[in-house]
Amino acid sequence: MAKTVIIVDDSKAVVAMAELALEEMVKSGAIEFKSYLNPLKLLDALQNESENFDLLISDINMPEMNGLDLAKAIKSNNRYKTKPIIILTTESSNEIKMAGKEIGVTGWMVKPFSDEKLVKSIKMVLGV
Amino acid sequence: MGKLKLLIVDDVEDNRLVLRAICRKLENFEIKEAEDGLEAVELAQDWLPDIILMDVMMPKMDGYEASKIIKNLYPETVIIIVSAVTDPNMQKNMSDIGVDTYIHKPIDKELILFKLQSIGASLRLKQGQFKTLSRKNALNPFNSDIRSFRIIFDITDTESMMDFGMWLFDQCASKDVVACGRLDLIVELFYKLMRQGTKNQENLSIIVEESYEEVYITIKFENMIVLEPRMSEILNAFESEFIVQKNILCAKLKKYIEEKNSNFEAQKTTSTKEIVQEIVELKITKEIHTVASKERELLRQSFTQKTTAADYVCDIGGDILDEILDLASLDEEWREKLTTFEEMPNDENLKKFANGVLDVYAHTINSLFEFTALAYALTSLGIFLKEKAYVVVQDPAKTRTLIMLLENLGYDLVSWRKHIFELQDTQDIHYLDSSFFSSCMQIEGIMSNKEIDVDDDNDMEFF
Numbered sequence: 250m251a252k253t254v255i256i257v258d259d260s261k262a263v264v265a266m267a268e269l270a271l272e273e274m275v276k277s278g279a280i281e282f283k284s285y286l287n288p289l290k291l292l293d294a295l296q297n298e299s300e301n302f303d304l305l306i307s308d309i310n311m312p313e314m315n316g317l318d319l320a321k322a323i324k325s326n327n328r329y330k331t332k333p334i335i336i337l338t339t340e341s342s343n344e345i346k347m348a349g350k351e352i353g354v355t356g357w358m359v360k361p362f363s364d365e366k367l368v369k370s371i372k373m374v375l376g377v
Numbered sequence: 378m379g380k381l382k383l384l385i386v387d388d389v390e391d392n393r394l395v396l397r398a399i400c401r402k403l404e405n406f407e408i409k410e411a412e413d414g415l416e417a418v419e420l421a422q423d424w425l426p427d428i429i430l431m432d433v434m435m436p437k438m439d440g441y442e443a444s445k446i447i448k449n450l451y452p453e454t455v456i457i458i459v460s461a462v463t464d465p466n467m468q469k470n471m472s473d474i475g476v477d478t479y480i481h482k483p484i485d486k487e488l489i490l491f492k493l494q495s496i497g498a499s500l501r502l503k504q505g506q507f508k509t510l511s512r513k514n515a516l517n518p519f520n521s522d523i524r525s526f527r528i529i530f531d532i533t534d535t536e537s538m539m540d541f542g543m544w545l546f547d548q549c550a551s552k553d554v555v556a557c558g559r560l561d562l563i564v565e566l567f568y569k570l571m572r573q574g575t576k577n578q579e580n581l582s583i584i585v586e587e588s589y590e591e592v593y594i595t596i597k598f599e600n601m602i603v604l605e606p607r608m609s610e611i612l613n614a615f616e617s618e619f620i621v622q623k624n625i626l627c628a629k630l631k632k633y634i635e636e637k638n639s640n641f642e643a644q645k646t647t648s649t650k651e652i653v654q655e656i657v658e659l660k661i662t663k664e665i666h667t668v669a670s671k672e673r674e675l676l677r678q679s680f681t682q683k684t685t686a687a688d689y690v691c692d693i694g695g696d697i698l699d700e701i702l703d704l705a706s707l708d709e710e711w712r713e714k715l716t717t718f719e720e721m722p723n724d725e726n727l728k729k730f731a732n733g734v735l736d737v738y739a740h741t742i743n744s745l746f747e748f749t750a751l752a753y754a755l756t757s758l759g760i761f762l763k764e765k766a767y768v769v770v771q772d773p774a775k776t777r778t779l780i781m782l783l784e785n786l787g788y789d790l791v792s793w794r795k796h797i798f799e800l801q802d803t804q805d806i807h808y809l810d811s812s813f814f815s816s817c818m819q820i821e822g823i824m825s826n827k828e829i830d831v832d833d834d835n836d837m838e839f840f
Binding site: 258259260261262263264265266269308310311312339342343344346355356357360361362363370373374 | 601602604621622623778781782785786788789792796802803805808809811812813814815816818819820822823838839
């Protein structure tokens with residue numbers, strides 16, 4: 250069964266480029282791709298269980314909510330506690346890494362990302 | 378205490394306003410403005426300013442000519458060039474006539490204040506006003522109680538890197554200064570950081586502050602510091618105290634003081650290397666979680682002080698705000714020109730989009746100090762599209778992708794304007810800057826089939 254990959258990023262361009270990069274994986278039936286521009290909407294959908302995911306890729310700087318806060322909120326729900334979250338960021342600072350690690354995110358990836366890197370990391374995390 | 382006289386020279390009124398707003402925070406400065414180089418020269422003669430913030434491109438007389446005349450008349454006047462262009466030729470010309478330092482656009486408020494304070498401190502020291510200096514704005518995250526002067530290195534090229542290297546060696550070799558154990562490693566670390574910065578054409582500054590017992594050397598990048606494996610190795614190998622966070626790395630070095638003085642005298646005959654090894658007492662803690670909360674607070678204040686959209690809009694004033702809100706009229710043009718290109722995908726229509734929309738957008742944003750980086754991203758995307766238009770249009774699939782991505786980029790800009798200028802609800806007006814920048818780069822990468830040039834070791838990590 251296709252695994253659900255959700256990307257949350259306030260930038261439509263980033264979401265579009267991720268979708269392009271994952272086109273093949275979606276076509277092959279390995280994954281299903283969903284995207285949210287507003288982290289609060291995603292959080293709502295996850296909390297009321299109308300949404301679910303196998304892997305979440307989240308931006309950090311979003312106007313409505315910081316990606317790390319989002320990850321924290323999601324991880325605090327038992328339903329998603331063990332689900333992998335990758336942080337997508339332009340800042341690869343130690344502080345962010347440490348903060349992410351504390352929250353329990355699976356890893357981080359810097360923007361701009363190449364198609365290969367995105368596909369590779371998704372395959373690695375999902376084991377597909 | 379006499380006030381220092383600061384002259385702001387810029388032909389754009391908004392720029393003068395922004396600079397004046399920033400400089401108002403300085404204590405004991407009297408500020409005047411000039412609208413062009415000619416007026417600056419006249420005011421320099423009538424008013425005798427101590428420091429001049431000088432724009433370069435101005436009508437009547439440019440900043441270069443004006444600086445030349447003023448420096449000739451009053452060599453003591455400190456001239457700071459404020460420019461978005463880092464042209465090595467211009468810099469050489471400027472340094473030939475004795476221009477002292479640069480401030481690069483987009484303006485880093487903290488760094489400007491820092492430079493002005495330091496210059497002010499240096500001028501006051503010369504006037505014997507040491508005791509009245511302010512101790513409020515330490516840059517290093519270790520200690521706010523520092524002596525009231527600082528040394529700043531603007532690292533722009535090999536020469537300035539050498540300056541810093543020489544200074545560091547001098548410090549370690551001279552009598553009453555820093556005890557640098559394993560000096561070679563410190564030099565190597567700073568060298569690598571400086572090289573990384575200059576390679577990426579960043580404006581680097583190294584700022585040296587002192588307390589009674591310690592010296593703090595802070596290297597400040599414009600962007601995030603990326604630690605290469607070798608740098609991490611050095612940091613790990615050390616037992617000194619280093620703090621690495623976001624765009625700064627700060628080293629705390631103990632001075633050679635008091636109880637060790639006698640040792641120093643006794644060992645004077647041995648080599649400097651042995652002495653400095655003897656007095657090493659340094660401890661490095663790379664991980665950020667070891668930084669105390671007070672230090673974190675200080676760091677955040679110094680470097681990551683976020684400007685909320687509400688504060689920012691309040692600052693910029695009505696005229697500029699109107700201009701930005703007028704950009705809404707470009708949204709339609711953005712779509713129209715893309716539609717025309719979609720219907721008739723030739724290079725001429727793509728160039729029309731780049732010229733008529735991207736460039737106009739970039740021009741307007743460029744008038745805002747805070748967003749010149751954003752403007753730069755748009756401008757360079759425009760240049761890329763104009764150059765590669767004829768290649769892109771030969772591939773229908775690529776053309777479709779480009780149209781889709783540009784459409785999305787347009788939406789991103791609309792949303793950016795909405796959050797900052799209309800809703801004014803973001804905590805940090807720069808929330809989109811780096812992401813937008815990387816999107817433009819990535820679009821160029823997709824269009825030219827180029828791998829994105831990121832450091833393999835540093836672009837992803839799984840815990």
